[in-house]
Amino acid sequence: MADPVPSKARKLPVSRRSFLKTLGVAGAAGSAPAFLRSRAEAQETPARDAGAKRGGTLRYGILSAPAHFDIHQSGTVANLGAQSPMYDCLIRRDPHDGQTIIPDLAHKWDVSPDGKKYTFQIRKGVKFHDGAELTANDVKATYDRIVRPPKGVVIPRSSLFTAVGEIVVVDPYRVEFRLTEPRPKAFMLAAFASGWNVIVRKKTLDDNHGNLRQIENFPGTGPFRHVSRKDKEVWIQERNPNYWNKGLPYVDRLEIYHLAPFSPELGSAFLSGKIDYARLLDPVSWRKAKEMPGVTAAQFNQSVIQAYWVNMKKKPFADPRVRRAIHLAMDRNALVDVVKDTAPMQIGGFVYPFHEASTPKAELVKRLGYQADTKAAVQEARKLMAAAGYAQGIKNLDFVVREIATFKLWAVAIQAMLKETLNIECNLRVVQTSQWFEEAGAGNFDLAISAIVSSVMDPSDYFEAWYGKNGPQNYGGWTNEQFHSLARQIEREVDENKRKTMIRQAEDILESDPPLIPVAYERINDAWYNRVHGQNPTSYFGIYDVARWDTAWMS
Amino acid sequence: MHKYLLRRALFALGTMVGVSLIIFVVLRVLPGDPLVAILGVEGYNKMSPADHAQIMADLGLSDPLPVQYVRWLGDIATGRLGKSFFRGDTVRDLILHRGPLSAEIAVLALFISWLIGLPIGILSAIRPNGWGDTVARSLSILFIAIPGFWLGLLLVLALLFWFGYKAPILVIHLWEDPWQNLQLIIGPAAVLGLAQGAYIARMSRSCLLEVIREDYVRTARAKGAVERAVVLHHALPNALLPVITISGVLLGFVLGGSVAVEQAFGVPGLGRALVTAIIERDIIVVQNLVLLYALIFVAVNVVVDLSYAWLDPRIRYH
Numbered sequence: 001m002a003d004p005v006p007s008k009a010r011k012l013p014v015s016r017r018s019f020l021k022t023l024g025v026a027g028a029a030g031s032a033p034a035f036l037r038s039r040a041e042a043q044e045t046p047a048r049d050a051g052a053k054r055g056g057t058l059r060y061g062i063l064s065a066p067a068h069f070d071i072h073q074s075g076t077v078a079n080l081g082a083q084s085p086m087y088d089c090l091i092r093r094d095p096h097d098g099q100t101i102i103p104d105l106a107h108k109w110d111v112s113p114d115g116k117k118y119t120f121q122i123r124k125g126v127k128f129h130d131g132a133e134l135t136a137n138d139v140k141a142t143y144d145r146i147v148r149p150p151k152g153v154v155i156p157r158s159s160l161f162t163a164v165g166e167i168v169v170v171d172p173y174r175v176e177f178r179l180t181e182p183r184p185k186a187f188m189l190a191a192f193a194s195g196w197n198v199i200v201r202k203k204t205l206d207d208n209h210g211n212l213r214q215i216e217n218f219p220g221t222g223p224f225r226h227v228s229r230k231d232k233e234v235w236i237q238e239r240n241p242n243y244w245n246k247g248l249p250y251v252d253r254l255e256i257y258h259l260a261p262f263s264p265e266l267g268s269a270f271l272s273g274k275i276d277y278a279r280l281l282d283p284v285s286w287r288k289a290k291e292m293p294g295v296t297a298a299q300f301n302q303s304v305i306q307a308y309w310v311n312m313k314k315k316p317f318a319d320p321r322v323r324r325a326i327h328l329a330m331d332r333n334a335l336v337d338v339v340k341d342t343a344p345m346q347i348g349g350f351v352y353p354f355h356e357a358s359t360p361k362a363e364l365v366k367r368l369g370y371q372a373d374t375k376a377a378v379q380e381a382r383k384l385m386a387a388a389g390y391a392q393g394i395k396n397l398d399f400v401v402r403e404i405a406t407f408k409l410w411a412v413a414i415q416a417m418l419k420e421t422l423n424i425e426c427n428l429r430v431v432q433t434s435q436w437f438e439e440a441g442a443g444n445f446d447l448a449i450s451a452i453v454s455s456v457m458d459p460s461d462y463f464e465a466w467y468g469k470n471g472p473q474n475y476g477g478w479t480n481e482q483f484h485s486l487a488r489q490i491e492r493e494v495d496e497n498k499r500k501t502m503i504r505q506a507e508d509i510l511e512s513d514p515p516l517i518p519v520a521y522e523r524i525n526d527a528w529y530n531r532v533h534g535q536n537p538t539s540y541f542g543i544y545d546v547a548r549w550d551t552a553w554m555s
Numbered sequence: 556m557h558k559y560l561l562r563r564a565l566f567a568l569g570t571m572v573g574v575s576l577i578i579f580v581v582l583r584v585l586p587g588d589p590l591v592a593i594l595g596v597e598g599y600n601k602m603s604p605a606d607h608a609q610i611m612a613d614l615g616l617s618d619p620l621p622v623q624y625v626r627w628l629g630d631i632a633t634g635r636l637g638k639s640f641f642r643g644d645t646v647r648d649l650i651l652h653r654g655p656l657s658a659e660i661a662v663l664a665l666f667i668s669w670l671i672g673l674p675i676g677i678l679s680a681i682r683p684n685g686w687g688d689t690v691a692r693s694l695s696i697l698f699i700a701i702p703g704f705w706l707g708l709l710l711v712l713a714l715l716f717w718f719g720y721k722a723p724i725l726v727i728h729l730w731e732d733p734w735q736n737l738q739l740i741i742g743p744a745a746v747l748g749l750a751q752g753a754y755i756a757r758m759s760r761s762c763l764l765e766v767i768r769e770d771y772v773r774t775a776r777a778k779g780a781v782e783r784a785v786v787l788h789h790a791l792p793n794a795l796l797p798v799i800t801i802s803g804v805l806l807g808f809v810l811g812g813s814v815a816v817e818q819a820f821g822v823p824g825l826g827r828a829l830v831t832a833i834i835e836r837d838i839i840v841v842q843n844l845v846l847l848y849a850l851i852f853v854a855v856n857v858v859v860d861l862s863y864a865w866l867d868p869r870i871r872y873h
Contacts (some may be wrong), residue, residue: 067593067641067835075597152609155598213593214642230652231644232831233725233823257724265724265821268711272721291584434587434836439598451703472600 039473056554068213084547087198087220098540117184141202223249223550250553289527303542308449328381345520393423427439478515667748672755678764695753707819762794775792803859
């Protein structure tokens with residue numbers, strides 16, 4: 001049932017407002033920041049598409065064989081990709097633009113003037129899939145676990161809520177989060193709206209000692225209900241007829257096929273029409289899909305930085321001049337090009353290049369280290385190496401490479417760039433992912449290439465994790481007191497303009513004293529047949545916040 | 556005969572115990588933390604040492620190695636074969652669900668290898684060094700040389716881009732839908748069968764060439780038997796013995812090759828499950844699947860040995 005309208009000529013189910021927002025997020029540095037577009041005052045659920053039809057089955061291809069079933073404990077789309085449609089959050093990102101924060105299980109929220117109290121009013125009459133009614137106690141139990149996980153439970157998003165001191169149930173439909181110190185409103189709302197923070201039953205958590213890793217089907221309140229799951233094959237869900245958001249979801253049935261990202265299986269399943277919507281397509285299949293009539297192909301930003309770390313404990317790298325020289329020696333346009341048939345990438349620095357507060361792309365590409373012509377950057381890099389006493393280069397570096405196609409391609413290119421520009425010689429050591437993290441954690445490397453993610457786009461989420469003194473992903477062991485102090489101020493500053501200025505200052509510090517060497521920022525390739533409507537990810541940030549399919553419909 | 560069977564069974568048991576020990580030890584000395592795959596990169600990085608110890612204990616990975624090994628033997632004895640680290644599914648369920656697909660691929664590949672290899676071998680032997688023999692030998696070398704996964708990828712791409720065709724993406728058993736099931740298995744079976752067929756062709760050609768020069772074949776011809784009867788009724792049965800032996804060995808190659816070929820075709824069989832388990836470092840799944848492959852290999856070799864007596868009455872077991 002392919003749409004007869006060719007992809008280039010078809011009318012997108014996107015409003016003028018969403019389109020303008022998309023443009024703004026994509027590159028216009030002067031556009032209004034996303035947090036200012038919050039519809040907190042209006043507090044509406046997702047707008048209904050005019051002409052949306054009920055019924056049908058949506059066949060969705062995505063990585064969906066989770067290692068376990070505990071969404072809170074996960075950090076991979078293998079969980080959210082398949083499980084998100086069965087759950088709701090307190091607040092959420094509007095699926096029409098992926099940016100605006102709108103109500104979800106909380107129909108209203110208030111932030112105290114001092115920024116230290118967030119009060120959420122919970123909808124009445126919301127039922128879990130097992131028939132139990134949602135109350136503020138379930139919200140408290142969920143967030144108590146996220147904020148302070150029990151022993152043996154690891155929740156990557158706990159760090160978003162470090163300022164939360166107390167969670168208080170005011171009445172069965174009102175819950176208060178009391179912060180020990182203020183946080184920017186945009187950051188806190190983004191944390192609450194993160195797709196990972198789904199609300200689960202207090203009883204479910206109590207019955208399973210707070211650990212849901214092996215509980216396949218724990219009740220949620222979401223638009224779809226579990227029907228069956230075949231491991232590493234398909235997860236089937238049906239429309240929840242008792243969904244609190246009347247009229248949603250539109251489709252009767254979701255078939256979520258486990259198809260690995262960038263894999264030929266995903267590409268061939270989509271191109272042969274075996275699935276309606278593919279997420280994380282490889283670039284070759286995506287380009288092919290883009291040319292197909294009746295298909296829409298979209299690309300959007302992902303919450304992942306690809307980088308390599310230099311071990312500060314090894315002598316040459318303690319000197320910031322050496323690290324800056326290595327940073328400048330990278331031909332980033334070439335690095336993006338090297339992997340263009342493997343994974344879609346874009347150039348960026350130390351802060352998400354598409355974040356409102358980061359250096360605008362137009363400005364960034366004029367900066368040394370990001371220019372298309374690398375001559376000036378290389379000259380500067382050589383001067384820095386000479387000043388640091390390494391004019392003759394460095395030999396025998398151990399470069400640990402994660403066993404993933406993009407990293408292997410990049411490692412060879414980086415090896416050649418370092419040799420050619422700075423006479424730095426590295427020996428590549430390719431290891432499995434699990435070994436990479438052991439080696440990186442133990443500091444057994446000189447250079448090590450991988451990728452790291454954040455939950456929200458705001459620097460306060462990842463400045464500590466990536467660049468913090470004891471940050472879990474600060475593999476190089478980098479410290480810079482000026483930066484750490486500034487990062488703490490950024491974390492607490494509630495004035496957005498002041499905050500933006502401080503983020504730019506932090507960027508400057510990172511440029512001159514690099515904690516890691518940014519290689520590229522990942523992008524996501526999606527494609528869908530035009531029979532699928534109600535979801536356009538063009539302006540989404542990542543693949544974790546909007547993955548519920550309640551507004552999708554089939555024609 | 557009974558003594559021989561008992562001896563072979565004991566040897567097989569010893570082999571299996573040896574294999575199980577090697578798999579068990581190797582999987583535990585290899586570097587890499589299984590918790591990376593279980594918790595994901597982000598979770599793993601943010602895990603405290605106490606949480607790490609707790610989760611390892613929950614998974615039974617902090618027990619002494621002999622305790623873990625005995626527990627595995629217990630799981631084998633109960634037939635459950637242990638649970639995957641990840642979603643808690645039992646390995647038995649995994650094998651029961653995906654095993655039939657891999658078994659079908661192996662059997663069909665073997666059938667295809669005989670179907671292609673034997674006639675080519677016979678034709679080559681009847682007219683050695685003729686143009687037919689030369690073409691057959693060239694093709695057999697080509698199919699031996701081409702890696703199965705590469706040929707598989709080419710086939711998948713060709714079918715997709717020329718015909719927009721892709722085989723089913725789910726496990727469909729023979730008893731559920733034979734036509735869909737055939738679409739799943741025919742690709743991997745054909746690729747594996749072609750490569751093994753090349754071996755069969757070469758082996759049957761050389762054996763037949765040897766037998767065809769024997770006195771009893773000359774006698775058959777002298778008695779006036781037609782050439783077809785000479786080849787099929789007199790020479791071929793005696794030439795088949797080494798071909799059967801090599802078929803047993805080839806089944807091992809088919810099992811091994813199916814891992815890469817299933818991956819190339821995207822067929823959700825046991826081979827693909829093994830690759831995924833290795834990537835995830837799900838050592839319970841890996842050790843059981845490798846042991847299963849070893850068991851099949853040993854069993855096939857025993858069956859091949861026993862089949863000698865049936866094929867050649869001169870052979871007696873002591």
